[in-house]
Amino acid sequence: MTEEKAPLETEKDDLDFINSLLNPEPEPETEMTDAEKAEAEALKKKNAVEAQKRREREAKEKAEIEKKAKAEAEAKAKAEQEAKQKTEEETRAKGESGNQRENQVTELAKQIADFRIKHPEIDIEKLQKDTNFTEYLSGKLLGKKTFTELFESYNAFVNRIGGVSPKEQYSKNADKPSSKSANKGTTLPEDVYTEEEMERIARKMPFMSRQELEKINEKLNRSLAYYNKK
Amino acid sequence: MGNTHISLPALSAKIYKEWYPKTVLVQSCDDAFEGELNLETRELDIPVYHDLSIHLTTLKEAELKPAPIEFVKASVKRVTIDKGRYAHWGQTEVGRLVERLSAEDSEVRKKLVNKWAIEAEKELAIWCAKLPAAQTIDLVTALTDASTNANGHLTSDNVMQALDILKAHAIAKDMEPSEFKLFTSEKFESILRDSKLVLASVSADETFKTGSIGVVNGVDIRRHFVADITTRNSTTHVVEAEWGIWKTRDGIQYVVPYKNTVSYDLSPEQVLMGGKGYQTVEYYDFFNLYPTRLYKVKIRYSGTANAPTVFS
Numbered sequence: 001m002t003e004e005k006a007p008l009e010t011e012k013d014d015l016d017f018i019n020s021l022l023n024p025e026p027e028p029e030t031e032m033t034d035a036e037k038a039e040a041e042a043l044k045k046k047n048a049v050e051a052q053k054r055r056e057r058e059a060k061e062k063a064e065i066e067k068k069a070k071a072e073a074e075a076k077a078k079a080e081q082e083a084k085q086k087t088e089e090e091t092r093a094k095g096e097s098g099n100q101r102e103n104q105v106t107e108l109a110k111q112i113a114d115f116r117i118k119h120p121e122i123d124i125e126k127l128q129k130d131t132n133f134t135e136y137l138s139g140k141l142l143g144k145k146t147f148t149e150l151f152e153s154y155n156a157f158v159n160r161i162g163g164v165s166p167k168e169q170y171s172k173n174a175d176k177p178s179s180k181s182a183n184k185g186t187t188l189p190e191d192v193y194t195e196e197e198m199e200r201i202a203r204k205m206p207f208m209s210r211q212e213l214e215k216i217n218e219k220l221n222r223s224l225a226y227y228n229k230k
Numbered sequence: 231m232g233n234t235h236i237s238l239p240a241l242s243a244k245i246y247k248e249w250y251p252k253t254v255l256v257q258s259c260d261d262a263f264e265g266e267l268n269l270e271t272r273e274l275d276i277p278v279y280h281d282l283s284i285h286l287t288t289l290k291e292a293e294l295k296p297a298p299i300e301f302v303k304a305s306v307k308r309v310t311i312d313k314g315r316y317a318h319w320g321q322t323e324v325g326r327l328v329e330r331l332s333a334e335d336s337e338v339r340k341k342l343v344n345k346w347a348i349e350a351e352k353e354l355a356i357w358c359a360k361l362p363a364a365q366t367i368d369l370v371t372a373l374t375d376a377s378t379n380a381n382g383h384l385t386s387d388n389v390m391q392a393l394d395i396l397k398a399h400a401i402a403k404d405m406e407p408s409e410f411k412l413f414t415s416e417k418f419e420s421i422l423r424d425s426k427l428v429l430a431s432v433s434a435d436e437t438f439k440t441g442s443i444g445v446v447n448g449v450d451i452r453r454h455f456v457a458d459i460t461t462r463n464s465t466t467h468v469v470e471a472e473w474g475i476w477k478t479r480d481g482i483q484y485v486v487p488y489k490n491t492v493s494y495d496l497s498p499e500q501v502l503m504g505g506k507g508y509q510t511v512e513y514y515d516f517f518n519l520y521p522t523r524l525y526k527v528k529i530r531y532s533g534t535a536n537a538p539t540v541f542s
Contacts, residue, residue, distance in 0.1 A: 198236050205239035206490035207266045210250060213243050224240060224332075 104142055111147035118148050119167075127151075127170045132158075192223040238491040241332050242510055245343055246489050252347035254441035254454045255354045255413060255475065259484035259516065264306055267487035267513065275306040276483050278519060309517055311487060315349060316511040317342055320496055328508070342510075348455075354484065354516060355456035356541045359473040361518075361526045367399055367476060370530045384418075384529050386425035393447040396476050396527065403522045409478040410523075411450045415460050417469035417531055419443050419453050458542065461535045470535035474527035481524035488513040 116124065127133060136154050145153070155166050188194060193201065201216065208216075250257060264275040285297045321327035331339045372395050374382035384392055397407040412418075427446050441452040460472040489512045498504040518524050528537050 202236040202239050205236075205243055206488050208243070209263065210246070210261060210486075213247060217243075217247065220240060224237065 107142060108147070111142075114146065115148045115151060119151070122151075122167065122170050124170075127166065130166070130170070133166065189226065191219060192226045193219060195227075198223060198227070237328060237332055238493060238508075239489075241328065242489040242491045242512070244332065245339065245346065245510060246486060246512065248339070248343040249346040249350070252344065253351050254452050255358075255456070256347075256350050256484055258411060258413070258452065258477070258479060259354075259482040260480040261484055261486070263483075263485045263487055267311060269488070272311045272513070273308055274311055274485065274487050275308050276485065276517065276519065278305040278307050279480065307517075307519055309483075309515065311485070311513050311515045313515045314511060314513045315346065316509055317346075318507070318509050320507040321505055346512075350514075351454065352456050352458055354482070355454060355459045355473075355475070357516065358475045358477075358482075358524070358526055359459045359538070359541065361524065365521060365525050366528060367396060367525050368528045369395065369474075370528050381534055382530055384421065384531055386421050389421050389425055390427075390447055392529075393449045396449065397447075399476070399525065405478075405522065407448060408450075410476055411452055411478075412527070413441075413452045413454045413475040413477070414527075414529070415469045415472050416453055417460075417472065418451065418474065418529070421531070422446055422451070459538065461538050463532075470532045471528075471530045471537045473537045474529050476525040476527050478520075478523040480520060481518065482516050483519055484514070484516040486512055486514040 112124070115122075133151075133154055136157070137150060140150055141147070151166070159165055201220065205213075262277055264277055267274050282300050283297070285295070287294055319327065327338075330336055331342075333339075369384060369392050370382035372382070373379055373384060373388050373392060379385075379388065393412075396410070396412060400407040400410055422443070441454060443451040443453050445451070454475075460469045462468060463470055489510075491508055491510045494507045494509075496505045496507045530536070
């Protein structure tokens, strides 16, 4: 069982506590010694030095960031400038190559016009389909020799190796019936298709109807027999 | 001249030219088309006929009233070609199969041509046998008589009646019966022979066509050779029931707008010493643009047999 305080005694305790809160006793002032003063002064100075250093460091960091940003902006501007310059150069180069191509086309047209004057008998449309001639021309066109010279040297080359002379092969008169003495071996019988007609029929034939096939059937069989024997 | 480039399409043309006359059904179809097959879209125009109108007037008015002009050229139906058939073969460098196939009397080509004709005929016949009920003429029901013909058999006694029924179907739809032809098996022909009817010939040209039987009661009758649309006795193989086909020429549009043979190299790994591979191909298709001009006819000859409903 706890021992209870008398009511009067309790009130007195509370009153003392309240008084102590309301009128706190002043802490006794202690007088600083010289040594303590010196120590405080040193601490103050040290703090001041550290603050100075901190300010200097922050200023330096700020300067560095600014410098870096400036360098980046300069590099970016430089890159843009270079890209712009490059585009301009490319556009200029393209224009120049376009002009160059235009000049080449003009030059080739001139050479072909000269060729037509010199060799009016040659069917140039047939000639340009000749893959051998195209291969022969490869890398030589618009070089040191003109188109006419190239054709003449190709003609000489073919003659030398014993082929059919391009001059004869691509002559505009080649398909027309000639006198009996000339071209005796190349005339076709009237009732067979020419080689060109055969090629045209070969392309069209898969799409022909039964009626269309009936129409060409006889002549085609004759032509096939003729070319097989040849 | 190296003529390989022409000999290959020419070979395809030769095969097509030879298999077509061997057919009965295919040959009886309209094969007209316009323009060239577009190989990318596979589209083709088929001319459509009988689309001109007749306008009526009275003589009292003494004038012909202007009517909207109908352009015949414009009446085409655009269809998509969806079928193809091909033969695949090769030759070694030693052999010369193309030349052998192209030769006039080539036995290899004859076999190939027969197979193509049979395949084309069979496919078309089965397609006809699968026509919907609206395009069916049921002779079994029409010939059934409770007292004399309970199973609706077609016999030499009622064959004329059967032909009259077919003609009546055409007349009922305002069509000319002589435009129609009847395609049946050999059983129908034997019934006609049994009935001792006079078989008139059509024309010299038609008589020599494959399958031609003759004209009876104004009906042009042809015999086909497709067993798939007949029901046969399991022992004797005699036809007991079948699907006949009653159609006009334009009842079916059968077109072959592309035929070609292509070649390609075979490597020595595939064939000893290497060689050439060939593929003969035909693109084709068939259509029924006028449903009233094509019917399947249900026929029963004996017992309770029914025309086939399942096809291989």
